[in-house]
Amino acid sequence: MTVQREIPLDFSGVLAEDRGAVVCRSVLPGGVRVLTESMPDQRSVTVGYWVAVGSRDESPEGYGSTHFLEHLLFKGTPTRTAMDIASAFDRVGGESNAGTAKESTVYHAHVLDEDLPMAVEVLTDMVTSSLIDADELETERGVILEELAMDADDPVDVAHERLAAVLMDGHPLGRPIGGTPEAIRAVTREHVVAHYRHWYRPQELVITAAGNLDHDDVCRLVLDALERSGWDLAEGAAPAPRRTADAAGAGAVLAGTHTVAKQVEQANVIVGGQSLSTTDPDRFALGVMMSVLGGGMSSRLFQEIRERRGLAYSTYSFSAGYSDGGYFGLYAGCQPERVDEVAALMEAELERMAAAEVTAEELDRAHGQICGGTVLGMESTGARMSRLGRAELVTGEFVDLSASLARVRAVDAGRVRAVAARLAAGERARVVVGPA
Incomplete structure (x- = not known):
């Protein structure tokens, strides 16, 4: 159903x-x-x-x-x-x-x-x-x-x-x-x-x-x-309206490199920019894109930065969405002297996704990763409870498991490239936390 x-x-x-x-x-x-x-x-x-x-x-x-x-x-x-x-x-x-x-x-x-x-x-x-x-x-x-x-x-x-x-x-x-x-x-x-x-x-x-x-x-x-x-429970009282996006948007991007000095052995670098809201129609394509880019050991970031070059132990991509917009990031932990090299590699992978469509194998793998994770996650009562909360407060829409999986599988390579190009075209910032 x-x-x-x-x-x-x-x-x-x-x-x-x-x-x-x-x-x-x-x-x-x-x-x-x-x-x-x-x-x-x-x-x-x-x-x-x-x-x-x-x-x-x-x-x-x-x-x-x-x-x-x-x-x-x-x-x-x-x-x-x-x-x-x-x-x-x-x-x-x-x-x-x-x-x-x-x-x-x-x-x-x-x-x-x-x-x-x-x-x-x-x-x-x-x-x-x-x-x-x-x-x-x-x-x-x-x-x-x-x-x-x-x-x-x-x-x-x-x-x-x-x-x-x-x-x-x-x-x-x-x-x-x-x-x-x-x-x-x-x-x-x-x-x-x-x-x-x-x-x-x-x-x-x-x-x-x-x-x-x-x-x-x-x-x-x-x-x-x-x-x-003792709360006032008036008959017929209407629920509060759901949150709507602020016309002013989600603030500005402070482009450039932002460094936080910290006495640790490793530099932690994130390259990111503004992304999509929680109700954006492209949010499912964004999920597939993030899976291909940095969603696991077969992802592009992991394969390029860790497996091929040995520059990081941990590297991944992520996104966060809100009613007014959102942001994304590409993370890696590396030696301080490698920050520029690693950051350039992460940005290059983003640009590559914006320039050419992902392969059929990558797309199939991302569909399977997201759908499998979604199904397994929904086996708990806590996950089901949280899904209802998000449906009521965030989207104003109930989507059952079958429909959710269908939306993910409907994302094709063209949509992934389009959302990657949308993100790549925006201003970016780099954050580095590590030794001065």
């Missing part, structure tokens, strides 16, 4: 059904959206609470608030201590966690199907009723600073953060997701609370779940928990 359909904001009903698995969506009072995928052969459920707010949405004085909330929502509510929240999942062998991105935040849990009511109750309490306690905030301030220090010790992380900054200069998407040490030290509880109250509202909340579940049961559990929270 192949399903690809838009998701109107007011839609409630079945989105897809195939071999016992059913994907459903409901809009609850207050504008809360619930999407589920039943997986009858599983014994577990993964549930996620999504809010379409990320690091790009913070005010200048509240920079770092989104990351702070990711930590603080686990630190207590009027009815649960931080220990209560942690032990609720530990005692049933479950897992809970959260993640902050540039355009969304998610709080999620993976539990046995029989423990789903507990997971819904606890996650709802966390999201709707966090105390944001002043003492806990100061404790987490130290934890977050240690987290940032850990990231700053990793030269590859530093290179990736610097690349985003120089490729999206002047745009909030160019800022680090976790904030900077200076911002984390400066942000106040008042800023964090204001950010929480502005974004954590019924119309902004999306709940997705996948596993051995019944959609109506999930909706009932969620609604009961929300009613106990």
Whole structure:
């Protein structure tokens, strides 16, 4: 079965059904959206609470608030201590966690199907009723600073953060997701609370779940928990509109070489430029292009830079997409004296893809790599839960596995060359992190 359909904001009903698995969506009072995928052969459920707010949405004085909330929502509510929240999942062998991105935040849990009511109750309490306690905030301030220090010790992380900054200069998407040490030290509880109250509202909340579940049961559990929270759940309230692209674009590219001195043995070099948004029609061709260029041991970068020349141990390509645009990068770790040579080789491979079509063998290999990885990834309840979240918040379209694979296989050599030429024509920047 192949399903690809838009998701109107007011839609409630079945989105897809195939071999016992059913994907459903409901809009609850207050504008809360619930999407589920039943997986009858599983014994577990993964549930996620999504809010379409990320690091790009913070005010200048509240920079770092989104990351702070990711930590603080686990630190207590009027009815649960931080220990209560942690032990609720530990005692049933479950897992809970959260993640902050540039355009969304998610709080999620993976539990046995029989423990789903507990997971819904606890996650709802966390999201709707966090105390944001002043003492806990100061404790987490130290934890977050240690987290940032850990990231700053990793030269590859530093290179990736610097690349985003120089490729999206002047745009909030160019800022680090976790904030900077200076911002984390400066942000106040008042800023964090204001950010929480502005974004954590019924119309902004999306709940997705996948596993051995019944959609109506999930909706009932969620609604009961929300009613106990005291949130204003007005009948007929509309969900918040999905994010649209900013007409101003995704900032400017600071072309040239940007060096970060760091006392490490190896130089980490990335060459990159601006790329495609998450809804660009060429995004599937971009995926195939990235697979051929630097997606594995048979890729062009790996074969040319590592296998033929022995200039790097690790080399790959990547891309990141957002509502306003995106960026791509070609990475290699090499000896400092080889930076110029390696960077030139990476750029040459990009130019070669823009100048001539990939071979039939390369295209077939990329199709197989992406499709195989997609199918294997979708065997977990967590991946299915995340797919529903992206469909609701990012694309506004549900595409089942068969349709996703068909879109990848439809990419031909001409489309790969066209998207490569599109990227190669843009301005580029080089980031080098390594010995001065």
